[in-house]
Amino acid sequence: MKKLLSVLALLTTGCGTCEQVCLTPEERAWFPAHPKGTAIAFRSNRGNSNTMSLLEQREWFSNTDCNKLESGSYQPIHVQFGMESATQYDAKRPHFSIVADKIRPDVPARLQFSISGLEYPLPSGQKIGPTDVLVQEPCKLSTGKTYPAAYVFRDGQNAKNYGAGRLRSFHWDKQADLIRYELADGEVFERVGE
Secondary structure, eight states: OHHHHHHHHHHHHTSSOOEEOOOOHHHHTTSOOOOTTOEEEEEETTSOEEEEEEOOOEEEESOTTOOHHHHOSEEOEEEEEEEEESSOSOSSSOEEEEEEEEOSTTSOOEEEEEETTEEESOSTTOOOSTTOSOEEOOEEOTTSOEETTOEEEEBTTTBEEOSSSOEEEEEEETTTEEEEEEETTSOEEEEEOO
């Protein structure tokens, strides 16, 4: 009987309420509040244009059944924001997206960018260079607009191209999202109409 009671006690401690994990305001800032379908225009240094359509932002929690024994006492949050490019740079990886996964309140969210095959970060344990981390770099567009707190992601520096290899780099601003991207052949697309 004691064994049965101890097994029941163990099972009941595995159930109950879990704490939903939330993004901090700084982590939430990576996800702009633009409505689905908003079009963002880009123009290149060669006179070409491209349009990005914003996809619906998704947000969900895992461990919703609060299985403490197998998954712990937290409900991790997952947020995804994406854009669909009118110009397809990689048929297998057509979207431009950012994802944040936060598993515990005391652990920073893990950011993942996938920009038509150019991805940050690398799989765990892989290194591509001395700075495979977030790199902040001011970005000034040819229109004169400046983004002093932009982040840059470059193939071989802090990102790796797993796709067709057409994208070399991109700049992301927390307030404006994608502001600039460069193709491997040197063509640079910048955001216009702001």
